[in-house]
Amino acid sequence: MLFPCIRSDSPLSIMAKRQVGNLRRITLMLRIECVLGSRVEPELSEQLHRLEHRGAVDIVTIPVVDLARRRLLITTSGGEELAIALPRHQKLFDGAVLLLEKERAIVVRAATERWLRLEPRSLSDAIELGYQAGNLHWRVRFEGGVLLVALEGRPEDYLARLEGLIESGRVGAGVIEQAVDHEAAPFAEHGHPHSRPPGHGH
Amino acid sequence: MRVQTAFNLQAGRSGPGAARVGIGGPVGSGKTALIEALIPVLQQRGIDFAVVTNDLVTKEDAERLRRSGLIDPARVTAVEAGACPHTVIREDPTLNIAAGDDLEARFPGIELILFESGGDNLASTFSLDLVDWWIFVIDVAGGDDIPRKKGPGLLRCDLLVVNKVDLAPYVGVNIDRMLEEARAVRSGRAVIPTNVRGGFGIEEVADAISASVLFRV
Structure with a gap:
């Protein structure tokens, strides 16, 4: 009805x-x-x-x-x-x-979301990275020993805030794209819903 | 007419309610003055609206608007943050949401509610649970280096208002360069220069609100 x-x-x-x-x-x-x-x-x-x-x-x-x-x-x-x-x-x-x-x-x-993938080399680097990300009010996710920061602007603007950690090599950085992790099933190219693990792309 | 159909009758009955627009920015940048300048423009356009002001521990801004004679005092509600202003527009906007709900209940059919944040720093941002769209106000006299500092408020807002452009010659600011830098750090997103005391740029701000959340020009 x-x-x-x-x-x-x-x-x-x-x-x-x-x-x-x-x-x-x-x-x-x-x-x-x-x-x-x-x-x-x-x-x-x-x-x-x-x-x-x-x-x-x-x-x-x-x-x-x-x-x-x-x-x-x-x-x-x-x-x-x-x-x-x-x-x-x-x-x-x-x-x-x-x-x-x-x-x-x-x-x-x-839309596919872009994430800054930040991998600290040591526990102390991770603590400092966590402090900085929180202080900057970044939206983050955790993936094991990696911190993912949602990119809502240019990656270089985010990396500039972590200059010391990045330049010294204490934190490795890269950009990845991921489909949204959602409750409803995502779309496949042919238009049928199906399930897929995070990071699985079409 | 096209008909949107649903299985959720309750959702359809509730309607979308009033559009909610945030106005934030540093102390003294001209947030309240912007609202004072917008009031007659919005009234002239036949927009049914109300205002929620936020102050630290007083109702100063609300009283200023109520005494202005520009707007029915009953349409101005005060929220006292009692702490850093951003806490009640971002971390826990419950007080402001309740104030908006109360205005919608008291003025059925209201189209727009403006939420003025208390003066804060460049990191201040609005929760999208509270507002649909938000403005950040900075002013020329605060320094032309503000855009280069890339505060989250300035970067993430839907509209950046650079106020007091008339003061640029008196405070040694190259206004063209300041606006150019503001547009650059915002990757081309909207920036409107204003002199709200002189009425410059107000129509453009009202246009932006109307187009973005009321869907009319």
Whole structure:
């Protein structure tokens, strides 16, 4: 059974004037006011599966740092402009279904995230590195003896903050890309959900 | 009209609520003055809004806005941080979230809530649990080296406002170079120069808010 996910006074398609150079053009944006659910939920996945086989599932790829936003302007891979405005109790996530119609659907894909991989050579180097990362409010993950720092800017700006540790060779550094570790199953190239370990790339 | 359909009726009934925008920056950079300048512009555009101010241990900024005559005093709420201002906009923004919820309950249909942080340092950032989009305000008189210091507030904000550009000649600042360096460290993300006391740049800031979170120009 389907329910409308909008208030009756809140049309989903909104007109917006966009400044493009000296010209103003009228753009039709699709307003999204809630997440319908995860693509792996049985009620949704069945319909999505049918639409995927007809090539009717549009993907909106969202940088991981922007998944925390309730309001966002973004364009799908199919060229649809979305004006996302979620209630405060909802969040975007990889696999979030934003639109589900008879003829098409729009689903969120979290962009591949870049991480600075920092490997301290000794316990004392690790302690100092941990202190610096915390002091700088970096978003981190731990992978055994390696510290992974989410890159939300240029790697050189992060490395500059660790100049002494890097230049002396006390911490080894490199950049890696990883798919988001999420609750919902990620996308495969052919569009079917399946599970995969962190770091496994397509 | 396209219809977004869902299995979650409850989510659909709740609606998105008001857009929430943060305004942070160092002490004296012009955060409250920016809000004072924005109020008539937002009103002129027919935007239904309210303000939450944050102070350390007083309600000084809220009282200033309430006494200004620019806005219904009931639409200004004060939060006393009681500690470093960033703690209530980043680490635990519960007090501010509650203040926003209270305003939404008291003013149904409100479109926008501005959250002014207490004056802080260049490391101050907003939690996206509290706001949808945020502005960081620095000022020319604070020194033209601020962008080069690459503080997280300056790097991560959605819009950087460089205020008091009219003072540049008096404090030995090359404003063009300062703006250029600000855009460079932000990899080209939005930077707007303002003189909020003189009304310069206010329309552009209002445009940025409208386009980014209200989806209108």
